[in-house]
Amino acid sequence: MAKFKKKQGGEMPAISTASLPDIVFMLLFFFMVATVMRQNTLKIENNLPFADQVEKLDKKDLVMYIYAGKPSANYRNYGTETRIQLNDDFADVKDIAAFIAAERAKKREELIPFLTTALKVDKDANMGLIGDIKQELRKVNALKINYTTKKGAVSSNN
């Protein structure tokens, strides 16, 4: 009657973890595809407001970014007033014209009329500064602008 012999040593076989790397790689590739590297190191707080009538900004290479907001915690020595940031550094309103000229010089000439300026402004900024920026943009004839916002109901702004 020794047909059903007990296995010797009732140890559990080791669970194969060979598929774990595959799963993690899948996650990794998802993140690599879905995100972009940070273009500018932000020195300001940049908490964008919400809006729900948004249009998508396509053609990333035709967009110039102007950031504005209060200096973030590490840069408090620049004060607590709302500042403009262009290309990794704080800037003044009068620097915008030069910035736009530099950005335009990088692009092909026939694309210049299609350039859009995206204003990434912190939601607690004052409209005074935005008005100054807009006036400056009008002076250099960069008339297409986009107020970059997060998608959501406007009531969540407060």
Place this chain on the structure above:
Amino acid sequence: MAKRAAPEVNAGSMADIAFLLLIFFLVTTTIETDSGLNRKLPPIEDNVEPPIIKQKNIFTVLLNGKDQLLVEDELMELKDLRKAATEFLDNGGDRTCDYCNGKKDPESSDNPDKAVISLKNERETTYKTYIAVQNELVAAYNDLRNIRAQALYGKSFVEMEANLNDVNWPGNKAKLKEQLEKIKIEYPQKLSEVQN
């Protein structure tokens, strides 16, 4: 010769390496917001005569430094702005607009082509309130265009615009563009901002 099974390679550390890469990407990248409200600034022109607009065709929206909203000289909550703007634009006071559904009040705007929304803000207004107001005004225009598009073509305006920008959309784009143009002419977006 007897075949020997290939020894199993220990892949335990591969997961660790992949995790390291994953965490590196999580930290160094952002999911960029790439949507927003598109606007066009008016070009600077010297000594241009401002066009004469009848007072009843102007819908004044004022935002003061305390983020209070004054619409047509009356205090208003943000949530009521969209309805008020829609009513003003869709009024059709001179009865030339046969597609308007408004009250045809002779004291309000003549027709959507003449109606202008004028937005004024102060320097102390916060950006979030300004965006909220802009959003509501754009929404008023979009709502009217949606209703019109639904009546004419059985699709909403926003949907039609999305189709126009979609490369994979199979329909006739030239025709779609024409239809969109027609609606844009019927409800032109006339939103002007007061320079301060």
